[in-house]
Structures are given as structure tokens and as C-alpha cells.
Amino acid sequence: EIVINLQDKGAEVASSMYGIFFEEINHAGDGGLYAELIQNRGFEEHELPSGTMLREHKACAPTSPSYYGGHENNWYAHWDEEALKFKAWSVVSEKCDVTKDVITPSEPLHKNTPNAFKLGISNIETGGKVELINSGYWGIAVKENEKYDLRFYLFSRDYKGTVTANIYDTASGEVVASHTFEVNHSGKWVEYKAELIAGKTINKGEFRLEFTANGNLFVDYVSLFPRETFKNRPNGLRKDIAEFLAGMKPAFMRWPGGCIVEGATLENRVKWKETLGDPMTRRGEWVLWGYRSSWGMGYHEFLQFCEDLNMDAMFVANAGMSCSIRNGDYVSEAELEPFLQDIRDAIEYAIGNVKSEWGARRAAAGHPEPFPLKYVEIGNENSTDIYARHFNYLYSHLKKEYPDLTFINTMSWKEREIEMVEQTDMVDPHWYENPGFFFAANGLFDDKQRGKYTTYVGEYACNNGVGKGNMEAALSEAAFIMGMERNSDFVTMTSYAPLLCNDHQPNWKCNLIWFNNEQVVGRASYYVQKMFADHAPDYNLGISKSVGELQTKLIKTGTFGIGSWDTKVDFKDIKVTQHGEVRAIDPSQFEHKQGEWNVLPDGVISQTAIQAATRTLLKDFSSDEYTLELKVLKNEGREGFFIY
Numbered sequence: 001e002i003v004i005n006l007q008d009k010g011a012e013v014a015s016s017m018y019g020i021f022f023e024e025i026n027h028a029g030d031g032g033l034y035a036e037l038i039q040n041r042g043f044e045e046h047e048l049p050s051g052t053m054l055r056e057h058k059a060c061a062p063t064s065p066s067y068y069g070g071h072e073n074n075w076y077a078h079w080d081e082e083a084l085k086f087k088a089w090s091v092v093s094e095k096c097d098v099t100k101d102v103i104t105p106s107e108p109l110h111k112n113t114p115n116a117f118k119l120g121i122s123n124i125e126t127g128g129k130v131e132l133i134n135s136g137y138w139g140i141a142v143k144e145n146e147k148y149d150l151r152f153y154l155f156s157r158d159y160k161g162t163v164t165a166n167i168y169d170t171a172s173g174e175v176v177a178s179h180t181f182e183v184n185h186s187g188k189w190v191e192y193k194a195e196l197i198a199g200k201t202i203n204k205g206e207f208r209l210e211f212t213a214n215g216n217l218f219v220d221y222v223s224l225f226p227r228e229t230f231k232n233r234p235n236g237l238r239k240d241i242a243e244f245l246a247g248m249k250p251a252f253m254r255w256p257g258g259c260i261v262e263g264a265t266l267e268n269r270v271k272w273k274e275t276l277g278d279p280m281t282r283r284g285e286w287v288l289w290g291y292r293s294s295w296g297m298g299y300h301e302f303l304q305f306c307e308d309l310n311m312d313a314m315f316v317a318n319a320g321m322s323c324s325i326r327n328g329d330y331v332s333e334a335e336l337e338p339f340l341q342d343i344r345d346a347i348e349y350a351i352g353n354v355k356s357e358w359g360a361r362r363a364a365a366g367h368p369e370p371f372p373l374k375y376v377e378i379g380n381e382n383s384t385d386i387y388a389r390h391f392n393y394l395y396s397h398l399k400k401e402y403p404d405l406t407f408i409n410t411m412s413w414k415e416r417e418i419e420m421v422e423q424t425d426m427v428d429p430h431w432y433e434n435p436g437f438f439f440a441a442n443g444l445f446d447d448k449q450r451g452k453y454t455t456y457v458g459e460y461a462c463n464n465g466v467g468k469g470n471m472e473a474a475l476s477e478a479a480f481i482m483g484m485e486r487n488s489d490f491v492t493m494t495s496y497a498p499l500l501c502n503d504h505q506p507n508w509k510c511n512l513i514w515f516n517n518e519q520v521v522g523r524a525s526y527y528v529q530k531m532f533a534d535h536a537p538d539y540n541l542g543i544s545k546s547v548g549e550l551q552t553k554l555i556k557t558g559t560f561g562i563g564s565w566d567t568k569v570d571f572k573d574i575k576v577t578q579h580g581e582v583r584a585i586d587p588s589q590f591e592h593k594q595g596e597w598n599v600l601p602d603g604v605i606s607q608t609a610i611q612a613a614t615r616t617l618l619k620d621f622s623s624d625e626y627t628l629e630l631k632v633l634k635n636e637g638r639e640g641f642f643i644y
């Protein structure tokens, strides 16, 4: 019996409890939430981080490849720079000679994105043509009657002809949208823009630029963008995926990661300033999940999305170290000031006065009002004393300057780690574990010392031993969440990870939401998240249990067992009857016997207790059908018990 005591008001459940964590992993952004349809649009994909550390220290690859969906060497999985040059691009030609390459022209379109596609066409005959083809992110999907904004750049001194842009359906061989331009051969970069309207809905499309004359050209920044995006923001987000996220009613969003905040090398870290401005000028970055992010969905787009979904923003900043910290890739404390300034600038961009340098940049980008930045996380998944010292330095300055912001430390709350931290507002421990862990972890927070900080469980997922995730995984996460809700004076924020995955290139095994060009699908875990957010309580109520007796009768065959993960349960009168006869129970048949066993003369066990994490197994009772009766006198645990 469970009694709910309406008068016994427990901890309030913070309205910040359920949020989302976005990282550019699994093509969550490019080829995912970011609505651009052209992959490798700026021909920069083969630009790997310069510096030698990444190549020399392959040992810095993740140590638990089982999480990574079989891509054991994600950090350097796609290192054929020559092949990467043409990623997602190909050329076909008819009745002409053609040369192709991706190089840095002497006059690049933009200094941040130096590479361009070089095309040479000669000996063209009547009816001859060259098509430069982009396959999109595993196909280009367009919808009938929808508008698509095309933008690309050409440079030529001698190409005297036209270029036709086609959206082509590989399934039917039809062109579903087309526009022809006269090419300017002035020896300058020229921008070409058009609105394409799709004549048909297709999912396996290609984008093609068709040339029909002799000459030499450079092609750069080819963008095909749906006019319809979430809230119709320009350079915006794919509507169906954004709506799926909106369905979770997230209270906050964490961005940009994850491991990529630190980078495989320090140089490879996310530099938020490079994610601003005209997308054509964004350098992008190779992310340690094995592909290059265009950073089309950058800091501004993230903040805008937070505003659009009424979420608080959580910016994750680099703490002067990379994921290769063990190889010595971090700055000294004396060199930390620029990192501090970079965080200040990020804060100012989000909420600063428009008269400040970075507040003015926000206003110039069309948003004079502050964005809802509330949290700044410093670093990601750290445990070293180096990090603790860096954090202490950064926190001591930032908290003084921005007392209203919440700053988050990324050490787990293991005492030996957290005691190195002088002060923090929150900590962010992560758990990627198996179902047993999460069921038991319902009680993880019950005895944690309160007062020094609160907790943001920024990443968790039952991803071990559950394939790509299943119902058991989702239920165990639900049990874990209930423990967090019950301790919501201490745990005030949570987010599952990873959030999004394009099913053509998973880096990670279990992800919350899977998508391709045609559909967006939430796993059972998604519906767990949604259910908790949809029904978030205001506060906990006290309960008392085990008043009275629970009587249970089961008809079984074979063996039976009674167990519990973390509880103490008192049973009485465990009685097995077979063919109407009470069968003797010998307690020595039980494995892992715990508690007292009083066997009555007729073979009934009068009373016993099982303790935490006990499985009490009666071995091989009989293969015949039997009836098992028992009374439960007392259940002191949180989870209850199981009979099997």
C-alpha cells in the first residue's frame, strides 16, 4: 500500500528540468536540423585541422568504441584528403573534354573559405555538356510547389555561355526545377541567385549545374535552401525536425557540445565567432566526429532558436584545453586571459548592451534585443587538476561580472574531483550506462550532500546492451528521471544525449531522434522525455509505503526467484503448492541467501527479507506447473522487488 501525504510538500520540480543538448554529431546540424540541402557547399570538406597533433596522436581517439556505432576511429575516420575534396560532388560530361579539381585559386571567393571547384571544358561538340552534380545529404528532398533559394558563385575569364541549375529526380530521371543564367566572364567572382519552385515532391534528388560551352571556371559556395524553414527564418532550421524538438517542450538548449567544444586539438575547438555572419564567409570546422561542419547553424541561429522555442540558452565555452589534454594540449594559466575574454564576448553577443562591441554585432545581425542566455558551461567532461585550476580562474572573474548567470562546472561530483573546485553554481555529471544502472540510479541522488551547488545532468542515455535503444532502455531512463524529479532540490536540469541522428551516418549507437530526408522518428526514449516534460509536476509529495500486506499468487513452471536492486523487502509465507500439495522449500536451495529464513514444518517459509541488490533464486524447483503464494509485509525500498 502506498499512501500519498498531500500535506507533506517535498522539493519543487524546477521549471528548468527538461531541456535539450545539441552537438554537431551524427550530422545533427549539417544534413539535419540546419536546412541547407547541398553538402560540402563551399568545397572546404577536405580542410582538416592544420597542426600535427591530431595526426601524430591517434591515441587520443575515444577509448570506448562500442558507443560509436562501429565507427571505431571516428576522430580520424575519413582522412583521405584527396577523396574528401569531392565529397558529395561528381562530374559527368558528354561530347567534350573536361578537367576538374578542388584548389585554392589565387583570388578566392572569401579568405575564410579558400577552396573552390575548378572546371575546364574543351573540344565541346554540338549537344555536348558538363554537369557538376551534388548528391546532397544522401539525396536532395524537395516538395511540390515549395520555393527554394539558390545562390552560387562563378569566376571565369573565358566561359562564354550559360549555366543551368537543375534539381533532378534520380528515381524518374526528370528535372523538377530549373533556371538558366548567362555567365559573366569578367574575371571577377559573380553571385548568381534564383528562386526555384519544385514541380514534384522527391526524396532522392540531385542538384546539377550544367555547362554547355568551352572555357575555364571556378565554382564556389553553392547553396540551395528551402524558403520554408522553422518560423521561416532565413538560413534557418528544417521545420519537421525543429517541430519534433518543440514537441519536447524544452526549457533550455545546450550548444555547441560536447566533445567538439574542446576539439580533437585546441586549434580544432569550436570558435563561436567564426560561426557568425553571412554563411558564405563562415570557415566551418572539421568536427571530431569525422566530418566538417559548415557552422551554418551558428551561435546566432542557436540563440534565435532558443528565443523561438521559448528556451533558455546554455552556451558551452572552451576552458583552454582540448580533448587531447593528456598529450599536453592545453594552455597555461598565464595564457588563459584570451579564453576568458572570448567567454565575455559570447555573453555580450547574447545579452550585452547594443553599445558594447559584441552587443552591437548582435544588433547588426538584426537582433538588438538580448537573447535568453542564462547558463554558461565551462568545458566538457573534465576531471583533471588542470581543469579545476582553469575553472577556478574563469569562474572567479565571470561570476563577479555576470552574477545573474549560472556557471556550470563539468567535473563529475566525485569528491576527489569536485573538492579541487573552489566554487561553482552547478556541476554536470554524465552517464552512458546499461538498464540495470539506470533502474538502480533512481536512488543515486537521495543521499547527496546539498548546499554547495546544484546538478545539471547534461548527458545521459541507456545505451549499453540495448542495441540502438529499446523499451527496456527507455523504461530504465524513466526510473532514473523519477529519481531526479524526487531530488529536484538538487537536480534542476537534465538533457538526454545525443539528441539527433541522420540515419545515414550515425557516430553514436543510441540517439533520441533519428531522421532521413523523408521522416523524423523518435525512439521510445523520446516519448519518455516528452511524457515527463508534458506532465512536469510542480512539487513532490511525501509518501509512505508498506502499510498493510500485499498478497500475491502466481502460477508458474520451472524455477522462481525474488530479487531487488536496492531495497529491503520482508516477505512472509512463501508457499509453493503443486497438485494441491504444499511442497517443501529448502532455504539452502537459494542462491545469495540473505536475511533470516524460518521454515515451518510444512515447508512454508514464514519470513524472510532480501536486501539491496539481491537476487534470491530458488533453483530448479520443478518443471511442472506450481502455484507460488507470498505476502509482502514491508518494502522499505524505492524500487520495490521483482518475482521471476
Ligand code: AHR
Pocket (backbone or CB within 6 Å): 023, 025, 257, 258, 259, 260, 380, 381, 459, 497, 498, 508
Ligand atoms: O554525446 C556524445 C558525447 O558524449 C559528447 O560529445 C561528450 O560530451 C560525451 O562523451
